[in-house]
Amino acid sequence: MHISASSRQRGALAVLAMPAVLFTAMMVVFPILYTIWLSFRTAPLGHATQFVGFANYAQLADSPQFWNSIKVSLTLYVISLAMQLTGGTYLALLLFQAKRMPAILRSILISPFMVPPVVVGMMFLIILDPSLGAANWVLSLFGIAPSAWLASPEWVIPTVALIDTWQWMPFVALIVLGGLQSLPPSVYEAAKIDGAPPRLVFWRITLPLLLPTLATAAILRTVDLLRFFDIIYVTTQGGPLNASDTLNIYGFHIGFELFQFGYASALAMTLTAMVFGVVLALNRLRRAIDW
Amino acid sequence: MASVRMQGLKKRFGAIEVIPCLDLEILDHEFVVFVGPSGCGKSTLLRIIAGLEPITEGDLYIGNQRVNDLTPAERDIAMVFQDYALYPHMTVYQNMAFGLQMRHTPAAEIDARVQNAARLLDIGPLLKRRPRALSGGQRQRVAMGRAIVRDPKVFLFDEPLSNLDAQLRGQVRSEIKALSQRLKTTMVFVTHDQVEAMTMADRIVVLRGGVIQQVGAPEEIYGRPANRFVAGFIGSPSMNFLPVTLLKGAAHLLDGRKLNIGATLEGQAVLGIRPEHFVPAPDGSGMPVEVTLVEPLGSDTLVHFLVGDIKCIARVAPDTKPLVGERLPLAVASGKAYLFDPDSGAALPAGILP
Amino acid sequence: MSVIAQLVIVAAGILFPIIWMVSSSFKSSADVTAYPPTFLFRPTLENYTRLLQTTPFFSYARNSLIESGSSTLIGLLLGVPAAYAASITRSSWPALVTLSARMAPGTLFLIPWYIVFRDLGMVGTYGALILTQAAITLPIVIWVLLPAFDAIPRSILEAAGVDGCGTLRSLWRVALPLVSSGLVIATILAFVFSWNYFLFALVLSDENTKPLVVAAFNYIGEGSTDWGGLMAAATLIALPPLVLAIAVQRWLVAGLTLGAVKG
Known part of the structure; x- marks a missing residue:
């Protein structure tokens, strides 16, 4: 009896996949195509759309607010990613050295990234509140002057990055811990015999071997960070003075507050291209260092 | 270039005693193989010499220096691991150079040594590659190269051939042997493969349960096994063991038949006969056995038969072609019958009887 | 600092916002707006009852x-x-x-x-x-x-x-x-x-x-x-x-x- 994928089996598999294919076509592929199409048109509320060529993209290129959003998004991305990767690696090394992880500790670690971002925004609103927040009080103990962290144009990005790091650094740590645990122990014994001191072992062996894992974590975080929306929408709505106006916040504002769908589509496409670009670059990097 | 000496060495993992108490001296320039079944403590012993496992009790000397408290790096040893333990992110060259860099060897000397080792091992063209781009055999060579460039006092090998296919294993085996004769360095080699032990060792250390069963040259281990365990472990197929009663030079089997072995002892014993020491006895002087299975190997033929309910194997010349069910008269080659104490398993020297 | 001590500090940092949220939800309106913040307070369910009622x-x-x-x-x-x-x-x-x-x-x-x-x-x-x-x-x-x-x-x-x-x-x-x-x-x-x-x-x-x-x-x-x-x-x-x-x-x-x- 011949059992490898017969034509009948292939038919059955196609039927199994069909509902998901149809749903995807309807809810994912069609919207993407529609958005591409819209990005070349104006779609004023209540009127027929009109082809405008690259006008929407040209408008983006001329818009200082768009360039501000690019700057905000990238700054937020770089700061957050740096904090999460270094913090996550540090935490993972601690967990690795502790050998075993009590269930309570793991519960604590997974809690932040399971809390709805809206709730995260709410909890930090009260903690960072200029008049009653615990943050200012704790900082005052160290002699740091109180500040309205989320209302300060200079501080809002680092503050939001810190909030996101609170939420996702443990996630990065758990991924890196998995990477650490899969490193071959004999390589470390070889390093011992080669006489590498512990500090050098970290820089010359552990870190290079962790790079693929770190790249994976970076890709996962990139996808979320470049699209940063929820926490900012809850806490600052892009303010003050557009200082936290990320691309996604700006796009939402254009699309669903100004209802300029064509322009918003062009923005969404630009953002998507950006995410794809960065992810592809990171993925190429990951392949290059996949020892 | 140094001897390795263990005195009253003990190793416990928690409550588990892996090595109860062990004394052994490995001579300078000697190639010693630790062999034994898995869990016999041979790898632990090697890792203790390397400094990867702390010693519970006792002393370890390399040369004249007590090294109990020295780190692996300070002991000036090199080790080839079972999985090679190459640094995946470094090139072959960097892998070999790393240990020297850690010792602050000048770059020019590192380069000279690496190139020299690469020539010795025939891996010159691979120096710029990463381990992932190497075959198993090539990785194994790089692992050896990494050890060679260090020019250590002692080479330690932890089953370095077990991940190679059979053909390559034979080739690398002879290469390591040739290498050891050329480098003239003390080598300690761990394996569970008796062929590796027999072919490479100057001396074999047979271990069981962390206890040395016998130390000796390969031919000594094979020809004069100290006890029933060593006799059974070395040699393939294994030695046949038959409980016998010795009487007037003959061994009386449980089923009443007897074999003439010319023993000078009398009493209860276990008779050990290697398969290759059975010889067909056409003149009828031997013991007729009923053949239950015939395995022709080409070079020779294995004949299975039962003595009572004990399965036995004889290795006979390939032109002997017995049929299953046939009665084949077998004798024991003269002087090739081994006798063991039925209780302790110790080999019985002629003339003494419990 | 020992590994355990560092872990405890990090875990406390991770836990703090959640604990602060939960504890604030049990504070009376006077306690929740107090500055410096109150750590010891008389827990009340009034926030929950008000939330569910209004x-x-x-x-x-x-x-x-x-x-x-x-x-x-x-x-x-x-x-x-x-x-x-x-x-x-x-x-x-x-x-x-x-x-x-x-x-x-x-x-x-x-x-x-x-x-x-x-x-x-x-x-x-x-x-x-x-x-x-x-x-x-x-x-x-x-x-x-x-x-x-x-x-x-x-x-x-x-x-x-x-x-x-x-x-x-x-x-x-x-x-x-x-x-x-x-x-x-x-x-x-x-x-x-x-x-x-x-x-x-x-x-x-x-x-x-x-x-x-x-x-x-x-x-x-x-x-x-x-x-x-x-x-x-x-x-x-x-x-x-x-x-x-x-x-x-x-x-x-x-x-x-x-x-x-x-x-």
Whole structure:
């Protein structure tokens, strides 16, 4: 009896996949195509759309607010990613050295990234509140002057990055811990015999071997960070003075507050291209260092 | 270039005693193989010499220096691991150079040594590659190269051939042997493969349960096994063991038949006969056995038969072609019958009887 | 500093905002606005009773449950067979689609959805919300289950075929039991992400279909200074995802990262 994928089996598999294919076509592929199409048109509320060529993209290129959003998004991305990767690696090394992880500790670690971002925004609103927040009080103990962290144009990005790091650094740590645990122990014994001191072992062996894992974590975080929306929408709505106006916040504002769908589509496409670009670059990097 | 000496060495993992108490001296320039079944403590012993496992009790000397408290790096040893333990992110060259860099060897000397080792091992063209781009055999060579460039006092090998296919294993085996004769360095080699032990060792250390069963040259281990365990472990197929009663030079089997072995002892014993020491006895002087299975190997033929309910194997010349069910008269080659104490398993020297 | 001490400090830092939220929800309005902040206080349930009495909290909760539950169900019904088929045929489109659905910003989908649902008169309906949330859950289900199915040795499925199982029966009787832990993780992650997802419902829900996260956001937007009530709402909203995640924590991280390592 011949059992490898017969034509009948292939038919059955196609039927199994069909509902998901149809749903995807309807809810994912069609919207993407529609958005591409819209990005070349104006779609004023209540009127027929009109082809405008690259006008929407040209408008983006001329818009200082768009360039501000690019700057905000990238700054937020770089700061957050740096904090999460270094913090996550540090935490993972601690967990690795502790050998075993009590269930309570793991519960604590997974809690932040399971809390709805809206709730995260709410909890930090009260903690960072200029008049009653615990943050200012704790900082005052160290002699740091109180500040309205989320209302300060200079501080809002680092503050939001810190909030996101609170939420996702443990996630990065758990991924890196998995990477650490899969490193071959004999390589470390070889390093011992080669006489590498512990500090050098970290820089010359552990870190290079962790790079693929770190790249994976970076890709996962990139996808979320470049699209940063929820926490900012809850806490600052892009303010003050557009200082936290990320691309996604700006796009939402254009699309669903100004209802300029064509322009918003062009923005969404630009953002998507950006995410794809960065992810592809990171993925190429990951392949290059996949020892 | 140094001897390795263990005195009253003990190793416990928690409550588990892996090595109860062990004394052994490995001579300078000697190639010693630790062999034994898995869990016999041979790898632990090697890792203790390397400094990867702390010693519970006792002393370890390399040369004249007590090294109990020295780190692996300070002991000036090199080790080839079972999985090679190459640094995946470094090139072959960097892998070999790393240990020297850690010792602050000048770059020019590192380069000279690496190139020299690469020539010795025939891996010159691979120096710029990463381990992932190497075959198993090539990785194994790089692992050896990494050890060679260090020019250590002692080479330690932890089953370095077990991940190679059979053909390559034979080739690398002879290469390591040739290498050891050329480098003239003390080598300690761990394996569970008796062929590796027999072919490479100057001396074999047979271990069981962390206890040395016998130390000796390969031919000594094979020809004069100290006890029933060593006799059974070395040699393939294994030695046949038959409980016998010795009487007037003959061994009386449980089923009443007897074999003439010319023993000078009398009493209860276990008779050990290697398969290759059975010889067909056409003149009828031997013991007729009923053949239950015939395995022709080409070079020779294995004949299975039962003595009572004990399965036995004889290795006979390939032109002997017995049929299953046939009665084949077998004798024991003269002087090739081994006798063991039925209780302790110790080999019985002629003339003494419990 | 010892490893344990450092871990305790980090864990305390991670825990602090959550503890602060929960403790604030039990503070009287005087305590919650006190500065310096009060650490010792007389706990009160007044925030919770006020929240439940003055807002339709339960109906929002019902909305959240309906929308997350249904979209999770759809995600499983569509995603499990698709992931299985993709794993068997080694086709890569589901992984690709999953990836693009994860990479594209929400607004990219939201604009066309909004236009179409508006034209169909579906804005503010459960239908629109469930369908859009299923676009979140389906990729998660495939993301988690594809590597789980891939990990099943092909010979086991071939043995099932030799034993006379058709494709569907192999999936139901052999493959699914083998990925049962993946299935649990997929279900819980899909539910939690759908429960937590904010953007789609922000635009597509109305007063009658609004889920908790949107209701809570509006509560802030009303310029309310009822910090106690806000924290009570936040605590209640965060509770289901936290409880579910902690219940399956052992497999959660593996489930979240498997697809990533493969992709």
